[in-house]
Amino acid sequence: MEEEAVRQVFFSAHHPGGRSKSAIAGTALVRPIGFCMLPVMISALVSMLQGYAALPFLTIGFPIAAGCALVWTWIRIRGEMCEVHIHGGSVAFRSLFEAALPTSKLNWKRVIHAELEGSHADVTLGLSTYRFDQANWPEWTTVVRALAQASTER
Numbered sequence: 001m002e003e004e005a006v007r008q009v010f011f012s013a014h015h016p017g018g019r020s021k022s023a024i025a026g027t028a029l030v031r032p033i034g035f036c037m038l039p040v041m042i043s044a045l046v047s048m049l050q051g052y053a054a055l056p057f058l059t060i061g062f063p064i065a066a067g068c069a070l071v072w073t074w075i076r077i078r079g080e081m082c083e084v085h086i087h088g089g090s091v092a093f094r095s096l097f098e099a100a101l102p103t104s105k106l107n108w109k110r111v112i113h114a115e116l117e118g119s120h121a122d123v124t125l126g127l128s129t130y131r132f133d134q135a136n137w138p139e140w141t142t143v144v145r146a147l148a149q150a151s152t153e154r
Contacts (some may be wrong), residue, residue, distance in 0.1 A: 010143045012082040013097065018113045021100040024077060028096070032072040036065035081130055086146045089153030091125060114151040116144055123147055 011017075016024050040061035044054040076096075083094035085106055092106035109125040119134040121144050134140045 008146050010084040010139055013138060014136060015082045016100045018095060024096055024100050025073060027075045028077050029069060032069035037141040040065050064103040086144060086150050089150050091150055111151040114147040
């Protein structure tokens, strides 16, 4: 009788932990909006100090900066993996956005290649390669060992 493969689940340090999608997006938007608004604010300050009107910088620059920050945040929360499910040789990842809705369906894929390089690991599933940084995963050695084992099982 064959032994049933154990299902393992690992969470990153950035896992939402029950927070809603809007809370995750709002939290992730803080740094990009600050970074994108910095040139707008500097331009407005310089124009005011020189005696020119600052309003055009703000009325044109703010929507552009806000749009860039929203796109940046959307790409980040959809691309940052924060949950790993391993069952035998199959692995399923959940991004920050997907982990906010735990009932979302897992997309199981076979691990093609898993490689540990210093403080990060590169995992290839199908045609996609994902990078996992050691600083983001509290159970780093267990995660890497489980991914390496999943890559050897066929």
